[in-house]
Each structure stands twice: as structure tokens, then as C-alpha cells.
Amino acid sequence: MSTTTAAPAVRRAAAPAATPAPPKDGHLPGSRGYRRANLALFAAGVATFALVYATQALLPAISADLGVSPGRASLTVSATTTGLAVAVLPLSALSERWGRTRVMTASVFTAAVLALLVPFAPDLTSLVVLRAVQGMALAGLPATALAYLAEELHPRAITAAVGLHVAGNSVGGMSSRIITGTVCEGYGWRAAVAVVGVLSLLCAVAFRLLIPPAARFQxxxxxxxxxxxxxxxxxxNPLLTRLYAIGLLLMTVFGGVYTVLGYxxxxxxxxxxxxxxxxxFLVYLVGTASSAAAGRLAGRLxxxxxxxxxxxxxxxxxxxxxxxxxxxxxxxxxxxxxxxFTAHTVASSSVSRAVVRGRAQAxxxxxxxxxxxxxxxGTLGASTYHAAGxxxxxxMGLTALTxxxxxxxxATRRAVAAQRVARTA
Structure with missing residues (x-):
């Protein structure tokens, strides 16, 4: 099928047409399209992290109920993130063909529906498999969302918008942990996971109703x-590989700390x-604020x-x-x-700004x-906690941060050296 015949189909399926087309350089800060895109992807961010970390605060209860060690219980989190990591590249590639909003919509709804099946897992193996499939379903959302923002928003609005999307992640992570901890005490971990599934389904509906059409998508x-x-x-690309390594190391710290925090x-x-x-986990509100403020901090420093x-x-x-x-x-x-959240917002938005071609893959x-x-x-954190408290x-966290x-x-030394060469040229 030719490119010219595919484009109208993607636009019709993308979203309601209530939002005016963005100007040539994308939706400007403060415009209706900018606000709708931010709210839609905030809701998607809430759903993503609520689902990914739905079992993290429940690990002690899962360990007790299923009779497994902290390390094995932590597989219910790492299986989801591993599934997401495996599938994120193929699904982001499909978004280049089928459209950003179509892939994001399918991902968030599929993952939310799977969340309603998780409470019925009879044993740890079934639970881990369901959580891995759920992670794969979610994989169409994160990278595609960043590519959508880079395409549809004005360049000077991207970092702030990515910060708000990451803030939605933090709200989702916080709310799922608080909700599951509260529900679990009275009704058990299975009921707690079901409540997160319902919350995520509501976020999916909000996303679909709010997301503006992908008018600049080709x-x-x-x-x-x-x-x-x-x-x-x-x-x-050395710049990109450095950013990828920084993202991996940052999340090693964060995943390790919050996996064993409940224990x-x-x-x-x-x-x-x-x-x-x-x-x-109300502490996550700090992440919400720091994500939203990361753009201003980068502007100053x-x-x-x-x-x-x-x-x-x-x-x-x-x-x-x-x-x-x-x-x-x-x-x-x-x-x-x-x-x-400050470092992650800066690193992830830097990836979007560093490329023009293949942005979703980047x-x-x-x-x-x-x-x-x-x-x-998550795995190292649980293992080191079990071995050394x-x-x-x-x-482990300090090693990763180093x-x-x-x-x-x-990167700083290379940049300084390049500036010296430029001055003497």
C-alpha cells in the first residue's frame, strides 16, 4: 500500500477531530491541542506505571500467600518490565506504519484488560507469565508517546511535556502502591491488583477521549x-549510547530501592x-514535582x-x-x-531531541x-537485601549512580574539549 493511501486511514483512526490542526511547528504551549495532548499522555503515564508496579507494594503479601522468597516474588515486577523491554522496539516500529495514537490506544486498553485477569492467577508461574504478557502489551505506549510529543508539539514545549508525562508515571506508581497497600490489608493482594486494573481502564478511556489527532505524522x-x-x-551514536547507559543505571537504583522498600x-x-x-509511597509526589520542574532546571544549569x-x-x-x-x-x-525523576526526565527528553529520523526507535x-x-x-535489590539487608x-545503588x-x-570533558578546539580553529 502506498504512503499516500495510508495517511488518511491513520488520521481517521487516531482520535476525535475536535482539536484544530497544530501550526506548522506543532502545538504551542498554552494552546488547546497542547493541553489535550498533555492531559491524554498524563493519563497514559498514570496507567503505565500503575500497571507495571501493581505488585511491587504487594510483594510481602505475595511471598506469604504463595510461599515464595522475596527474590522469586520480585519476578512479578521484573517479568513485566522485561516483557516491556523486549517488545518496546518492535511495537514502536509498528507505530511508524500504523500511527502513534492507534498503537498507544491498543497498548493501554490491552494491558488494562489483562490486569483484570491477573487476580485469578492460581500460582506464581501463572502470575509471572501474565505479568510478562502485560508488560509486552504496554510496550507500545512509552516510546511511541515520546515520539508523538516530539512530532506534534512545538520544539520549545517538548521538555516540559515529557516532564508532565513522566509526572503521570510517578502519579501512577504512587497511586498503585498506596491503593494496593490499603486494599491488601483488608481484602488481600488479589483484590488490590483488580482495583489497579479498573483504575487503569478508566485512564485508558480518558486517554482515548483526549488525545488530539496526529496531524504531523507521516x-x-x-x-x-x-x-x-x-x-x-x-x-x-555515542550521545545516544551514553543516554541509554544513564537510563539503565538510574533505573537500576530506583527499581532496587522500591522493590525491597516494603520488606x-x-x-x-x-x-x-x-x-x-x-x-x-506518597513520596512519589516529589517525583511528580521534580519531573515537571526538570525542564526549568535544565534551562538554568x-x-x-x-x-x-x-x-x-x-x-x-x-x-x-x-x-x-x-x-x-x-x-x-x-x-x-x-x-x-529529575535525571530521567532530562535523559529521556535529550534522546527525543537528539534525532530526527527514527525517533520512535531511538x-x-x-x-x-x-x-x-x-x-x-529489582532482582539485584531483592538479592542483596536478602543477603546483606x-x-x-x-x-548496589551507589555503585550504579557512580x-x-x-x-x-x-560527556562534559568531551564537550569542553570540543569547545576549545572550536575557539582555536
């Missing part, structure tokens, strides 16, 4: 060889009930300056969380969360690294 045929050539080109808060010396431990700020903030939080004083642990979590590769990092962090998880800081420092 469909292209998807050939495996062409996709591979694009991917190979991105992997040969630590329920154990001595804290001994919190599940409903109270779930409320600790530059992108590398904002990355340094995020990494150092997270490292300070890890060190503070080692103590057995609840107030210090909570403050440490605030710093870890703020630092992570962001898909970042998210592949990001979710692989989450799987590594919270201090082992902290040591790697991220080293990559950023290398």
Missing part, C-alpha cells in the same frame, strides 16, 4: 532491514502495617548540570536512608525519588535500557 513502510539499519545507526518497612525496627507502609544535580541528590538520599530512624529514611526516599532503545535496568535493579541495596556520574563527566 506513515512509512516497516521493513525489518530498515528498522535494523535505523537501530544500528542509533547504537553507533524493610514491614520488618523491625519499623514494623509498619501494610496500609501505613503503602502511604510511604544545562542538561548535564541537571543530570549531575539529579544523580547527586539520589546518592545523598541513599546514604541518608541507611539509618534506622524512620524520619531519616523518609527524607532519604524523598531525595532518591526527586533525583531519579526512544524505544532508551526505554529498553531503562526497563532492563529496572529488572536488574538494606545496606547491601544501598551499596557509573551514571562517570558517563556524564566523560
Amino acid at each position: 506513515p512509512a513502510p516497516v521493513h525489518p532491514r530498515a528498522v535494523w539499519d535505523t537501530v544500528r545507526g542509533h547504537l553507533a 524493610r518497612l514491614l520488618a523491625e525496627p519499623f514494623g509498619l502495617p501494610e496500609s501505613v507502609a503503602g502511604l510511604v 544545562g542538561r548535564r548540570g541537571a543530570l549531575y544535580t539529579g544523580i547527586l541528590t539520589a546518592a545523598a538520599g541513599l546514604l541518608l536512608s541507611v539509618t534506622d530512624h524512620l524520619a531519616a529514611v523518609l527524607l532519604g526516599l524523598v531525595l532518591i525519588t526527586a533525583g531519579f 526512544t524505544a532503545l532508551y526505554l529498553t535500557a531503562y526497563y532492563v535496568g529496572n529488572g536488574i535493579g 538494606w545496606s547491601g541495596t544501598v551499596a 557509573g551514571a556520574a562517570g558517563i556524564t563527566l566523560y
